[in-house]
Amino acid sequence: MASIEVRKDTCVGCGACIPSCPFGAISMVEDLAVIDDSCTMCGACESSCSYGAIIIRTEEAGGFEIDQYSGIMVIAEQRDGEIDHSTLELLGEARRLAEADGSEVSAVLLTEKAGEWPARLTSYGADIVYLAEDSQLKHFRTEPFSRIVENLIVEKKPAVVLAAATTTGRDLMPRIAKNLNTGLTADCTELTIDPKTGGLLQTRPAFGGNILATIVCSNTRPQMATVRPRVMKTIDPDDARKGNLEKINLSPEDLISRTEVLEFEPLEEGEIDITEAEVIVSGGRGLKSEENFALLEELADLLDGSVGASRAAIDAGWIPYPHQVGQTGKTVQPKTYIACGISGAVQHRVGMQSSDRILAVNKDESAPIFEFCDEGFVGDLFEIIPLVIKEIKRRRK
Amino acid sequence: MRIVVAVKQVPDTSEVRIDEERGTLIREGVPSILNPFDEYALEEAMKWRDELGGTVTVITMGPPQAEAVLREAVAMGADEAVLLSDRAFAGADTWATSHTLAKAVEKMGDVDIVMTGKQAIDGDTAQTGPGIAASLDWPQVTFVGKVREINEDNIIAERYVEGGCEIIRSTLPVVITVLKDANTPRLPSLRGKMKARKIEIPVWGMEDIDLSGDEVGLDGSPTRVVKITTPEIVSNGEIHHAEPEELAGLIVDALLGKEGE
Numbered sequence: 001m002a003s004i005e006v007r008k009d010t011c012v013g014c015g016a017c018i019p020s021c022p023f024g025a026i027s028m029v030e031d032l033a034v035i036d037d038s039c040t041m042c043g044a045c046e047s048s049c050s051y052g053a054i055i056i057r058t059e060e061a062g063g064f065e066i067d068q069y070s071g072i073m074v075i076a077e078q079r080d081g082e083i084d085h086s087t088l089e090l091l092g093e094a095r096r097l098a099e100a101d102g103s104e105v106s107a108v109l110l111t112e113k114a115g116e117w118p119a120r121l122t123s124y125g126a127d128i129v130y131l132a133e134d135s136q137l138k139h140f141r142t143e144p145f146s147r148i149v150e151n152l153i154v155e156k157k158p159a160v161v162l163a164a165a166t167t168t169g170r171d172l173m174p175r176i177a178k179n180l181n182t183g184l185t186a187d188c189t190e191l192t193i194d195p196k197t198g199g200l201l202q203t204r205p206a207f208g209g210n211i212l213a214t215i216v217c218s219n220t221r222p223q224m225a226t227v228r229p230r231v232m233k234t235i236d237p238d239d240a241r242k243g244n245l246e247k248i249n250l251s252p253e254d255l256i257s258r259t260e261v262l263e264f265e266p267l268e269e270g271e272i273d274i275t276e277a278e279v280i281v282s283g284g285r286g287l288k289s290e291e292n293f294a295l296l297e298e299l300a301d302l303l304d305g306s307v308g309a310s311r312a313a314i315d316a317g318w319i320p321y322p323h324q325v326g327q328t329g330k331t332v333q334p335k336t337y338i339a340c341g342i343s344g345a346v347q348h349r350v351g352m353q354s355s356d357r358i359l360a361v362n363k364d365e366s367a368p369i370f371e372f373c374d375e376g377f378v379g380d381l382f383e384i385i386p387l388v389i390k391e392i393k394r395r396r397k
Numbered sequence: 398m399r400i401v402v403a404v405k406q407v408p409d410t411s412e413v414r415i416d417e418e419r420g421t422l423i424r425e426g427v428p429s430i431l432n433p434f435d436e437y438a439l440e441e442a443m444k445w446r447d448e449l450g451g452t453v454t455v456i457t458m459g460p461p462q463a464e465a466v467l468r469e470a471v472a473m474g475a476d477e478a479v480l481l482s483d484r485a486f487a488g489a490d491t492w493a494t495s496h497t498l499a500k501a502v503e504k505m506g507d508v509d510i511v512m513t514g515k516q517a518i519d520g521d522t523a524q525t526g527p528g529i530a531a532s533l534d535w536p537q538v539t540f541v542g543k544v545r546e547i548n549e550d551n552i553i554a555e556r557y558v559e560g561g562c563e564i565i566r567s568t569l570p571v572v573i574t575v576l577k578d579a580n581t582p583r584l585p586s587l588r589g590k591m592k593a594r595k596i597e598i599p600v601w602g603m604e605d606i607d608l609s610g611d612e613v614g615l616d617g618s619p620t621r622v623v624k625i626t627t628p629e630i631v632s633n634g635e636i637h638h639a640e641p642e643e644l645a646g647l648i649v650d651a652l653l654g655k656e657g658e
Binding site (some may be wrong): 040170174217300 | 398408410411413427434442461462473478484485487488489490492496497507518520521522523524525526527528530531532535536537538539540551554556557558560561562563564565566567568570577578610614615616618619621622623624625626627629634635636637638639641642644645646647648649651652
């Protein structure tokens, strides 16, 4: 059984570990750290101790011949008749990771009809494209997709498998990882190769964005990760890049599914998905009422943007949940995010901090949003926003 | 209809603060709560039980004090609860957690649906639901914003994805992960609270669900946290103080660029 131990000869009783514990499991007894039963062995205290006095021991599982695994495999995703941008970002990141040891980057494409897509994946960095083409692969369905990718992983033995942290990637990858008895890290925002071990260091926000955790998968392969869209950068596409195409042979059993997509209902006009918007005008507690959101809608319309909101505005019932940005809402990365009357608590910040540019309007000079916005405007949004609308209209005349 | 709802006790992350000087979490006074997303899964399960008959069983894996969230769920209307608790379970990642929860569901037998929240607010992984489905070799429907229909053999649910909504039919048994859009969770009733005080909650350890030490807890976890840091906030924004007219002008400059003039 895994165990956690405080080395009595090394612990100096400084107490630095106490606040590091998300579960409040550590206390000081006679100048020694004591860890109680609420410990989940998350490892937070281990890295907080400057003296190396806290040690977690595990009984390592074996069975994987790690040396046999190499290369980085990217699971491609299609949407609206195109390769999703997140796939191209993953290929860019895979290329950067592959530089470390010159390993191969592959892309897996499961689709109804591939057309020019394999060539596109090659130009964005794939050395080899594995393609399964079948009319039954038109819509993503968990079982056939996971089965086909699992079989391919078993055959090709990639060291790393990446997918976007979209609803598809986050549905597919945990199932594959569980079935292959390997590790998966969710929604990573940073990936690096550990120069010492050659393993993948996977960093992701946790605890509502309050901390960043770096996670490894040391003893099993592949090392699997879903990666937050719009964080990684694509490489410049090069149509002269050479790549191989390998068809995946499908058997009828591969395509068996107990779920069926009866219908796809796209969002209606005006029902824009805020995760796709280039400009978001967002309102918080400072909006004070449902009616006042009309002001933000007018500004958003002028900028071809969408309206977002903080949890406070959602909970007050001023605007429906699909507009919520933040930890319990959506994560957005628009080109411009305009926060109006939003204080900028960490739960909101984690949902929008990757925006290219953040503008903030708030009466309260000490609001946390002013600590991380790009441009802050201290004033009453009810005075300022109508003037902004008027001025935009005037300049466009 | 037998529905199992898998829930988690989490620290209320909205109460977590950072000690700026030491760069650590301030855990003091942070309450432990029932993962908010699991409340929607619980409500959905109870809604369909009320309509179709059957039972709702809540389970959680955690330290002994995690029993509190099970009692909370019973107060809200769950029929039974099971606590999976064993020192050997500590340190479980999503692989080991879903493995353990799935074994408990297997032991219960005759379960038609496992429901769980989209994700837990401490880890935000959204991996445990699909992990349970994989362990049981059941189909899964994730990110469900609405359950349209449940009958003897099937479930029809709306899966909210980028750019729209998939209407999915799945055979039973199935694992469903539920979004906030699905419903408004009910409050605990007086009767529920009384039941919650009295109910005996069985505790199942590793051996009770036929697991061995190398497939649970930290030893059974393929992943491991090696470092925890607090994110650096770069504070180099320009803050403007001026009259509303001037501020509005600056905002429009920022939005349209000066060439818009």
